[in-house]
Amino acid sequence: MAPTPPTERGVALRFQGIGLQIGGARILEAIDLEVASGEMVGVIGPNGAGKTTLFNLVSGLMRPTEGRITMNGQDITDLAVDRRARAGLGRTFQTSSLFPGLSVQENVRLAAQAAMGGSLSLFRFPRSSDAATRRALECLEQVGLTHRLQAAAGGLSHGDKRKVEIAMILATDPEVVLLDEPMAGVGSGDVPGLVEIIRRIHRESGRTLMMVEHHMEVVLGLVDRVAVMHRGTLLAVDEPEAIMANAEVQAAYLGQSEGQAGAPTEQTGQVA
Numbered sequence: 001m002a003p004t005p006p007t008e009r010g011v012a013l014r015f016q017g018i019g020l021q022i023g024g025a026r027i028l029e030a031i032d033l034e035v036a037s038g039e040m041v042g043v044i045g046p047n048g049a050g051k052t053t054l055f056n057l058v059s060g061l062m063r064p065t066e067g068r069i070t071m072n073g074q075d076i077t078d079l080a081v082d083r084r085a086r087a088g089l090g091r092t093f094q095t096s097s098l099f100p101g102l103s104v105q106e107n108v109r110l111a112a113q114a115a116m117g118g119s120l121s122l123f124r125f126p127r128s129s130d131a132a133t134r135r136a137l138e139c140l141e142q143v144g145l146t147h148r149l150q151a152a153a154g155g156l157s158h159g160d161k162r163k164v165e166i167a168m169i170l171a172t173d174p175e176v177v178l179l180d181e182p183m184a185g186v187g188s189g190d191v192p193g194l195v196e197i198i199r200r201i202h203r204e205s206g207r208t209l210m211m212v213e214h215h216m217e218v219v220l221g222l223v224d225r226v227a228v229m230h231r232g233t234l235l236a237v238d239e240p241e242a243i244m245a246n247a248e249v250q251a252a253y254l255g256q257s258e259g260q261a262g263a264p265t266e267q268t269g270q271v272a
Contacts, residue, residue: 010036010037010072011034011035011036011037011070011072011073012035012036012037012038012039012071012072012175012176012208013033013034013035013058013069013070013071013176013208013210014033014034014035014069014070014071015031015032015033015034015054015067015069016032016067016068016069016070017030017031017032017066017067017068018030018031018032018054018057018064018066018067018068018069019031019064019065019066019067020053020057020062020064020065020066020232021065021066026232027050027053027232028050028053028054028057028064028232028233029232029233030067030233030234031054031067031233031234032234033227033234033237035208035210036208037072037208038206038207038208039208039209039224039225040202040208040209040210040211040222040223040224041209041210041211041223041224041225041226041227041237042210042211042212042213042219042220042222042223042225042226042227042240043055043210043211043212043213043226043227043229044212044213044214044216044219044226044227044228044229045228045229045230045235045252045253046230046252046253048231049229049230049231049232050229050231050232050233051212051229052094052180052212053232054229055091055178055180055210055212057069058076058089058091058178058210059081059084059089059091059178060076060079060080060081060083060084061081063077063078064077071084071087071088071089071175071176072087072088072175072176074087076089085115085172085174088174088175088176089174089175089176089178090169090170090172090174090176090177090178091169091177091178091179091180092162092165092166092169092177092178092179092180092182093165093180094180094181094184095184096158096161096165097165098153098154098161098164098165098168099153100152100153100154100155101152101153101154102152102153103149103150103151103152103153104140104145104148104149104150104151104152104153104156104164105133105136105137105140105149105150107153107164107168108135108136108139108140108164108167108168108171109132109133109135109136109171110132111136111168111169111171111172112131112132112133112135112136112139112171112172113132114172115171115172115173116131116132116135132171135171136167136171137149139167139168139170139171140164140167142167142170142197142200142201143163143164143166143167143170143197143201144163144193144197145160145163145164145167148160157187157190158184158185158186158187158190159186159187159190159191159193159194160190162182162183162186162194163194163197166179166182166197166198166201170201170205174207175207175208176207176208176209176210177207177208177209177210178209178210178211179198179209179210179211179212179213180211180212181212181213181214182194182198182211182213183195183213183214183215183218184214191215191218195218195221195222198211198222199222202222211223219240220240220243220244223240224239225237225238225239225240226238226239226240226243228243228246228249228252230252235248235249235252236248236249
């Protein structure tokens, strides 16, 4: 299926003929996708479909062997990770990337400090009135954690850790945000609150978001479009309702014949 084109808002991310081979094995092949400015796109697919690999290519942790990636018209295919961040790209990861021994506020302040041209020095004494501290407080308010400012990040629940990570990304003021399985490890009782934070941030900021997530109900309830990956290729891109009704997607997810397929669900719970 050909990708649905973005709206007239302009293209934030464009993947053109993206392919990746490692040691002779083809990991990704012929990925063509456009994500509109201000759009939220969910990326789903069975285990090993290539979703996190695609995020690694966007964020600069890996380089494609074919094709190119542009962000807001700038070719970022070969840019270093830090240069992509300066160009307006932010990403969270499946596993926690916090400084566990530092406070919630200090984790976010360090991210803001680095984004403002400072360093990630742990020895710089923060002032309550400095710009990085003010930015950290603003971002923590957006995710509802101002009551945990001095709590050690390592002692937080998985749900609150995810909120801190999102606040850290917001502190860098990115134009494009990649959320890699934001619900991973989060207790079921914390999922609705985290979903609402992501929805509100997207709605109020107008940022472009791409999200890999194995909770199908989360994806379908949040995103504008869904991109389905299967065996390293892009199988379909469409609105959530159309994806749910797509027999080819159902067959790929469930390994069923088209006549047996129902609404797509996650069998294994964890996807890559």
